[in-house]
Amino acid sequence: MDVLQSFLLGLIQGITEFLPISSSGHLVLGKYILGGDLEAGITYEVVVHFGSLCAILLYYRKLLGDLLMSGVGFLKAPTQKKEDPQVKLIGFILVSMIPAMVIGFTMKDYIEEIFMDPLLVSIMLMVTGLILFLTRFAGDTTKNINLPKSFIIGLAQAFAMIPGVSRAGSTISVSLYLGVKREEAANFSFLMVIPVIAGAMLLQFKEMMEVGVSDAQMISLVVGFLTSFISGYFALKYLIMILKKKGFHYFSYYCWLVGGAGLIYFII
Template structure:
């Protein structure tokens, strides 16, 4: 892999990671255009670097929220921060399960399969449109059950082409959760998974 190829993939990751357009799907398309064979030998290193950059950016933006969650997690009192921290941990379980047991299989299934990736991108678009048009009141609070459902949406988004933020935020909206809280929860719940993927 050349420096230019690495930079191009980094730009793709940076531009698409925080938008509901599936960074993984666009990375697959970018790899196909650049030539998969030239990337295979350094693919694992590239993945770690891209995820590290994503984690650092997310941690910086949400540093106050993360600090409150960490403090709340070790608090004996039933504070909102402690409850939110437990919701984040619960939401990780479905994606962690899929990632541990099916990540390699899914990678092999989608590698170089642009038709499958594009189909998932279309599915993401349909989900976003459906959530946008749905008549919901956005008045419900986040609960443990809803956190797990959103976690299942995140697990499905392991498929390249399914936007993680798009899937989790859309699911939250369909569950009548406030949009601001939905976006905050979506980005905070992914940080432990990104750090785990780097390990």
């Protein structure tokens, strides 16, 4: 994968990670169209996701600082801090991780195998479009996240491990179906993915160190990381504004367009 391909795919990742149109699906299709090395896709996928992670950390730096302080306070005085809303949010995030961790550890090899199939990606983009479109019928969205809801949203995150299914689209949509406030749904969606991406990055980093990465590969990975980080930060800000204006379901048309074009191309 050359530097230009890495830049373009990093840009795709940064934008599509936060817009509900499936970053993994776009990376598969993008690498197919650009002629990138699909066999090296998982390593590149995790690195550019790490760029997105850094964008989340920067955007939510104040909230994350508050969560850290509340977490430390809970460890020092659990009885006094157990009703702290920030401590409860930490608990909800941990619960939401469970489905993705179970699927990730038990089906990692299978997921990596289907990751390379652009036809499957096209089909799943159509599914993502349906998930997004149905949010227009979401009723009252004035509720807060609780323990059962956090687990259900975690199931949506695990389902989004299938390439072509948008993680942000699935988790935010399910939150809206459950009546969660729109901004809170977006915030929880991106906070809950922090430990998931961080864990995946650590596992992949270990594999990269064992196999080794050439200087040429390292340059491409750095370019992809920086592009994903910068574009992702601004895409995240844009999505929050759209969600507040209740325009979330409009992304369904884009998913149907890309998914439909993919089906026509790969079947014919």
